[in-house]
Amino acid sequence: MRNIRKSFGATAALDGVDFELAPGEVHALVGENGAGKSTLMKILSGAIAADSGTIELLGKSFLPRTTFDARKAGIAMIYQELALAPHLSVADNIVLGMEPERYGFLRPAVIRRKTQDALAQLGHENIPIDAKVGTLPLAIQQVIEIARALATGCSVLVLDEPTSSLSGEDVESLFRMIRRLKANGTSIIYISHFLEEVKEISDRYTVLRDGRSAGGGSTAGTSADEIVRLMIGRSIDQLYPHSSHEKGEQLLSVENLQGLKKPRSASFTLRRGEVLGIAGLIGAGRTELLRSIFGLEQIRSGRIRVGRYSGFATPEKRWSQSVGMVSENRSREGLALHLSIADNIAMNLRRDSTRLGFISPRRLKKSAEESMQLLGIRAGTPMQKVETLSGGNQQKVALARLLHEDVDVVILDEPTRGIDVASKSNIYTLIDQLATGDPERNLKPRGVLVVSSYLPELIGICDSIAVMCRGVLGPVYAAASVNQQQLLEEAIGKGITE
Amino acid sequence: MKRFSRLLNSLAPFFGLFAIYLLFIVIGPESFSSPHNLETILRQTAIVGTAALGMTLVIIAGGIDLSVGSIIALVAVVIAAFLQAGVSPLLSAAAGIGVGVLCGFINGMLITRLRVVPFIVTLGTMLIIRGSAKGIAHEQKIDAPLTWLNNLLAALSPDASWQLVPAGVWIALLLAVIVALLLRYTKLGKHIIAVGSNEQTALLCGVPVNRVKVIVYTLSAGFAGVAGLMQFSRLTVGDPTVAIGLELDVIAAVVIGGGSLSGGEGSVAGTIAGALIMTTIRSGCSQMGLPNWVQEIITGAIIVIAVSLDRLRHRRSEA
Numbered sequence: 001m002r003n004i005r006k007s008f009g010a011t012a013a014l015d016g017v018d019f020e021l022a023p024g025e026v027h028a029l030v031g032e033n034g035a036g037k038s039t040l041m042k043i044l045s046g047a048i049a050a051d052s053g054t055i056e057l058l059g060k061s062f063l064p065r066t067t068f069d070a071r072k073a074g075i076a077m078i079y080q081e082l083a084l085a086p087h088l089s090v091a092d093n094i095v096l097g098m099e100p101e102r103y104g105f106l107r108p109a110v111i112r113r114k115t116q117d118a119l120a121q122l123g124h125e126n127i128p129i130d131a132k133v134g135t136l137p138l139a140i141q142q143v144i145e146i147a148r149a150l151a152t153g154c155s156v157l158v159l160d161e162p163t164s165s166l167s168g169e170d171v172e173s174l175f176r177m178i179r180r181l182k183a184n185g186t187s188i189i190y191i192s193h194f195l196e197e198v199k200e201i202s203d204r205y206t207v208l209r210d211g212r213s214a215g216g217g218s219t220a221g222t223s224a225d226e227i228v229r230l231m232i233g234r235s236i237d238q239l240y241p242h243s244s245h246e247k248g249e250q251l252l253s254v255e256n257l258q259g260l261k262k263p264r265s266a267s268f269t270l271r272r273g274e275v276l277g278i279a280g281l282i283g284a285g286r287t288e289l290l291r292s293i294f295g296l297e298q299i300r301s302g303r304i305r306v307g308r309y310s311g312f313a314t315p316e317k318r319w320s321q322s323v324g325m326v327s328e329n330r331s332r333e334g335l336a337l338h339l340s341i342a343d344n345i346a347m348n349l350r351r352d353s354t355r356l357g358f359i360s361p362r363r364l365k366k367s368a369e370e371s372m373q374l375l376g377i378r379a380g381t382p383m384q385k386v387e388t389l390s391g392g393n394q395q396k397v398a399l400a401r402l403l404h405e406d407v408d409v410v411i412l413d414e415p416t417r418g419i420d421v422a423s424k425s426n427i428y429t430l431i432d433q434l435a436t437g438d439p440e441r442n443l444k445p446r447g448v449l450v451v452s453s454y455l456p457e458l459i460g461i462c463d464s465i466a467v468m469c470r471g472v473l474g475p476v477y478a479a480a481s482v483n484q485q486q487l488l489e490e491a492i493g494k495g496i497t498e
Numbered sequence: 499m500k501r502f503s504r505l506l507n508s509l510a511p512f513f514g515l516f517a518i519y520l521l522f523i524v525i526g527p528e529s530f531s532s533p534h535n536l537e538t539i540l541r542q543t544a545i546v547g548t549a550a551l552g553m554t555l556v557i558i559a560g561g562i563d564l565s566v567g568s569i570i571a572l573v574a575v576v577i578a579a580f581l582q583a584g585v586s587p588l589l590s591a592a593a594g595i596g597v598g599v600l601c602g603f604i605n606g607m608l609i610t611r612l613r614v615v616p617f618i619v620t621l622g623t624m625l626i627i628r629g630s631a632k633g634i635a636h637e638q639k640i641d642a643p644l645t646w647l648n649n650l651l652a653a654l655s656p657d658a659s660w661q662l663v664p665a666g667v668w669i670a671l672l673l674a675v676i677v678a679l680l681l682r683y684t685k686l687g688k689h690i691i692a693v694g695s696n697e698q699t700a701l702l703c704g705v706p707v708n709r710v711k712v713i714v715y716t717l718s719a720g721f722a723g724v725a726g727l728m729q730f731s732r733l734t735v736g737d738p739t740v741a742i743g744l745e746l747d748v749i750a751a752v753v754i755g756g757g758s759l760s761g762g763e764g765s766v767a768g769t770i771a772g773a774l775i776m777t778t779i780r781s782g783c784s785q786m787g788l789p790n791w792v793q794e795i796i797t798g799a800i801i802v803i804a805v806s807l808d809r810l811r812h813r814r815s816e817a
Contacts, residue, residue, distance in 0.1 A: 068704045083702055085695035087762035092688050097703030099685045106683055148703070 086134030240460030392423025560761025573726025578736025602719020694761030
């Protein structure tokens with residue numbers, strides 16, 4: 001792949017990336033969240049098209065328009081979310097789309113043989129091929145998807161974070177599979193954050209940073225530290241305002257919280273005037289932690305205390321306990337895109353926009369105008385639909401709703417994902433103000449709990465930081481006492497032996 | 499053990515059917531348990547059951563078809579009009595079913611080309627087809643000469659008792675076996691399940707998703723066409739206002755039988771059991787002299803109970 005470029009709107013996801021894969025090698029693709037790894041692989045596997053650049057496959061120009069095109073050419077991508085038909089059997093899934101048939105009738109004997117061949121290549125002959133896929137564990141489902149790729153005759157296999165939901169034992173089994181495939185001449189692109197895995201399994205590596213190739217080489221001759229340096233490779237700029245915050249009483253405390261799947265264990269306390277950051281990789285369980293605190297996900301055990309209330313509560317209860325949350329998913333959960341700015345801000349209709357239970361459009365508009373000014377939302381009128389705004393302005397509307405409620409505990413999940421630098425700066429300032437409070441406008445300091453995948457940002461805006469890795473929340477550090485390298489190492493599980 | 503519990507799960511609708519049948523034998527009048535009544539129940543199930551075979555395919559593929567009731571009426575009207583014009587019974591029946599198949603093909607094309615959800619498309623065609631049927635019939639019943647077509651679902655005369663049940667019931671049964679085999683042993687069957695189970699995956703693996711959908715809606719309307727023929731056979735006239743709301747009975751039969759409206763699940767055996775459950779309740783209630791409104795309430799309750807039991811079982815087998 002040469003000089004690949006791809007932009008989404010105004011942001012360049014890939015800005016001239018080169019990538020080369022040799023036959024029969026395992027090539028690791030690493031980089032921080034948002035560095036462009038997934039975009040690059042989606043282009044290779046035909047899920048999206050590049051704006052410019054060329055791809056050559058075995059010396060011939062290659063331009064997949066659909067994922068099926070790429071599959072026919074021998075490129076198969078296995079995503080974190082597996083692509084299987086849960087209601088069909090293992091065998092039916094493996095031969096799906098290329099069923100051996102005669103006059104439209106399936107040939108069960110041929111299907112059996114093909115399925116068993118593919119599974120045998122992976123050393124998993126023992127998987128019951130008549131079982132429905134939906135009833136099998138995730139690790140087995142992953143094997144089935146790889147087996148399907150083999151059955152279609154793939155020569156390039158892309159694995160996107162294949163170990164993120166596997167246990168240690170299953171990871172070992174996956175690695176054995178990868179070595180077998182490599183011995184048979186299949187090339188593998190291995191996307192992972194876990195550097196010790198990269199060190200163990202890959203022959204070469206390429207680092208992406210901010211949509212560019214940041215370096216690469218032979219894995220054997222490189223230390224993990226070197227790779228981390230290539231991944232970060234930037235200095236913290238002056239984006240982050242940080243006034244001194246005065247810590248007050250305890251607002252939120254979580255003890256040994258365990259969800260149905262994630263988090264596996266989490267404990268921390270949040271005080272008034274504190275900005276607490278939670279770092280970690282995508283899929284580590286940070287979002288699930290926030291959601292279970294806010295009552296959006298079930299919890300298995302543990303204690304949550306909000307002010308003087310204790311125990312599990314629905315989101316509605318949480319709002320009345322003065323807890324507010326902005327979801328990471330703006331389009332699905334955070335905002336009603338088809339409604340106006342004013343409607344979105346007053347969505348909960350809890351305070352001052354109603355009179356005797358009726359909505360007062362005038363008050364609604366007035367309070368929306370105030371919020372727009374306060375947060376610097378750039379839009380014509382409060383009646384403008386949210387879907388017409390830029391990502392940054394949309395995020396500010398979501399935050400405005402939270403401010404509208406005047407809550408004590410502010411929970412933010414990836415508040416700056418996918419927005420421009422100017423809006424980011426606005427949001428940092430806002431978070432800082434929330435924690436400082438404003439005696440003139442009679443605003444008490446609040447407690448802010450923020451999840452972000454961008455480490456410089458967390459170090460820049462937080463008072464304290466904890467790292468979540470594979471569902472477990474680590475100890476809380478003072479933000480001033482940690483650096484990116486430490487946090488990243490903890491996030492990728494280095495030094496933690498299971 | 500696992501295999502056994504799976505078998506048990508798939509038979510659940512039949513246990514329900516058996517329980518309801520037994521219940522009416524115990525609490526109902528003697529006439530309910532007569533073999534003659536059993537035959538009546540089968541005859542009355544044939545129409546909904548046949549249409550529900552097509553709906554089973556549609557629902558497994560993750561869709562819905564609201565137009566089947568209207569198709570049944572249109573087919574009955576077309577058959578009557580052809581007979582009235584002096585066309586042979588066989589040709590008239592073929593023409594009627596052909597018109598039904600065409601309606602289904604149009605449904606499928608609209609859904610896949612316009613990319614509008616099936617609920618909306620078939621809601622629209624439900625009205626369009628119903629209107630066409632009324633137009634063709636000039637808003638009246640079309641009288642047709644009596645032919646052998648009318649014997650399809652008639653009660654058997656004593657000298658034909660070797661047939662056990664009327665031809666229409668045998669046709670429905672034969673079609674059910676064909677659909678069951680289709681789902682189990684053909685490529686098309688697996689593709690239908692794959693589309694309903696995970697459309698993205700089906701696309702990725704090169705399943706011709708749009709073609710599968712068009713085929714499914716065409717088949718659904720084809721089965722509705724056969725049901726329309728049976729409907730005509732029973733009424734002996736082409737009535738454009740017949741089978742209004744029948745699509746809901748048809749959907750209910752599939753759902754009681756374990757079909758999931760989110761796709762991927764459903765079985766022919768379950769659907770047939772579901773259709774029989776509804777007729778049995780109707781037959782039992784009316785023979786006990788319960789008024790129509792009681793029957794409706796009971797049928798409605800059965801739908802909700804059947805589906806929640808099904809969900810419960812699923813959740814337990816997943817955990």
